[in-house]
Amino acid sequence: MYGPYEGQYYLAGSSSCQRVIVRITEKQLLVSGSEGGELVCCSEQPELKVQSRVGNLPREVVLPNRDMLYVEGGPELDSWLDGNSHMSVASKLEKSRAWLIGSLVFSPILLFGIFKYLVPALAITFAAYVPYSLTKVTSAHTLAALDKSILNASQLDAQRQSDLQMAFSATIEQFSDDEKFYKVLFRDSDEMGANAFALPDGTIVFTDGIVELMDGDAQLLNAVLLHEIGHVEHRHSMRMIAESLASTLIISYFFGDVSGAVELFFGVSGTVVQNQYSQKLEWQADEFALQQAPRVGLQPEDFADAMQTLADSHPGNDYLMRLFSSHPSIEERIERARAAQVKE
Template sequence: MTQPERLAAEYFDGVSARPLHVEARIDGDTLCIQPPEGDPKRVPLRRVRWPERQRHGARVAHLPDGTSLHCADAMAFDTWARHAGLGESWVVKAQQSWRWTAAGVAMLLVLCGVLYQWGLPWGARAALAFVPARVDRELGDIAMRSIRDEGLVSPTALPPGQQQRLRAAWSRAVANAGPAGVTIDLHFHKSKLGPNAFALPGGHVVLTDEMVALVEGREDVLIGVLAHEAGHVRHRHGMRMLAQTTLLGGITSIAFGDFSGLLAAAPALLGHLAYSRDFEREADGDAIALLQANGIPPAVMATMFERLRAHQRKEGMPDLPIALGSHPPDEERIARFRDAAAVR
C-alpha cells in the first residue's frame, strides 16, 4: 500500500463559515496545510490538538490560532495519520477494545463496592471525629421534640412506681457493667409505633409502654433492650448514619445530578439499610456484654423476639426479608443471644 502523503480536507479559518478545500501533509515535525493558491500554512505538530480515533464521525484537528482542519472521511484520516506516524495514546487504544472496556467497567464496579463497603463508614468516622458530642445532644433534642410534636408518642400510662423500678434496675445494671456503661436519658411513652424502643443522638432513649406490656414487665428483658439502645448511643450510630447518608447522597448527586430524584435516592436508601444492619449487630454486642456483666443469660432476649414476631403476625404485619429490613434477621439475632453464656 502506497503511503498517503497528502490528505484532502477542509480548513475553517474561524471567521467565515465557508470551508476552504486544502491538502494536508506532514513535513518532519510540522503540519503543512496547502490551499489551492498561495503558500502553505505551517503548524508545529506538538501544538495541534489531534482528534481521537472513533468508529464514526468526522475528524477535526484544532490549531493553536483557533482555526481547524476537518476531514469527513474518517477512514482516510485515520489511514493518513497512521502512515504519517501520528501515534495514539494507550487511552484511545483501550477505548477501541471491548476487552479493555469490559475490564475498566469491572474495575470500576469493584472500586465502587470497596468504597461503599469500607470507604463510606471510614469517611463517616473520620468526619465525626471532628464533631463535638454537644452536637449529638442538640440534634437529639430537636429529634425528640419533633417526635412529640408529630404525635408519634404520647404521655406514658405506666405507673410512676413501675417507672422508678425500671430506672433503678437500669442504673444498677450500668453500675455493674463498669466503665463500659453508658448514661442515657430514658423516656417512657405510649407510641403509635407499637412495641418498640429507639435511641436518638446524644442519649435520648424511648421505651414504649407497648414494649413493657409485650414482655410483661420483665426487668431482665427490658435491661437487654435498653442495653442495645445504649449501644447505639455509645457508638454514635445516629450521627454516623447521618454522616454516611450525607456522604452517599453527595456522591449520588454528583453521579446522577437531577436526572431522577428516585434514582439518586435509591443508593442512599440501600446504604441506610445495609449500614443499619451493621449497627444493630454492634449494639447487640453491647447488650450481650452488659447482660453478662449482670449475670443475666443473654438468651432472655429471645423472649422479646419471639413475642415481637407473634405480635406482628397477630397484627397482620409481614416478616420482612433482610434486603428490605434495617435489622438483621430475627433468627440470626436469636441464635447469637442464645449462644452467649451468662457470666458472673
C-alpha cells in the first residue's frame, strides 16, 4: 500500500469539497475522510478516468459515480494512476529533454511544410469543387461590403463608361459562357488608388484611378482586364479564401489560445506566407493574360506597357516592401511580358 496522499473531493454537480486522504493498494484506490478516517469510496484502477499530468498540478481523477478527486502525489501514485496508458507515455515525453529539443527543431520544419505544400494543395482542391452559385453569393456580399467601406460611385461620366464597356465587350464575350458571365464595373476609391480586382463570379472592378492613369487607352485597359479574367478562370479568390481559412484552423489547432505576442508573430509571418502564395497567383494571372492576348487582338507588349505605366506611377523598389507585397515586382512582370513578345 502507498500513501497517504492529501486530496480534495468534489461531489458530482457541486462546487463544495472536502479534504480527504488517499491510499492505493495493488488494485484499488481508497479515499477516506481526513479526520474521522471513514471510507468515502473504493475504486479499481480500470474504473477511473484519469487526466494526464500537467506540470506539478494535482492529478485529476473522475470516479465511477462521477465525483471528482484532486490529489497531490508522487511517482508511485502517478505510475499507478497512469498504468500502461498513453497518458504515461505522454507524461514521459513531456519530461524528456531529447523530445523537447527535437520538437523545437522539427515543429517549425513541420509547419513550414504544411503552409508551403499542404495548405496550397488543399486550397486548389477546395476551389475546384465550389459551385458557381456559391461564388455568386460570395461576390455579391463582398462587393456590397466594399461599397459600404472603401468604394464609392464612379466619377467617370456616363459616355466614357459606355465607351469603355464597348471596348471591353469583345474580350468579355470571348470568355463568358452559359454558367459564368463577365462584367465590368467602375468605382472611385481614394484608398485603392489606381487598381482593378476580380470577384469570384466574374465581376471585375476598375477604379477611376486606373482608368485615368491609363488615359482611357482601350489596349492597356483590356490587357489589365485579361489579367483579372485570369484570376477568375483559375479560381484564385476561392483558393485564397480556402488558404486563409486553413491557415487559421491549423494555427488554432497547434497553438490554441496563445498570448498576444505569439499572435502578433503569427500574424506577421502569416502575412508574408500568404503574400508569397499570392505572388504565385499573380504570375499565373500574368501568364494567362500573355497567352490569351492574341485571342482578343492584343499583344504581350500591351500588357508590358500597362505594367510600365503602373511602374512609372510608383517609383522605387525597396526589398522589404517586395517581401510584404502581394504582387511580384513590376519590373519582373514587364521583363516577362517583353520576353513573351520577342518569342512571337
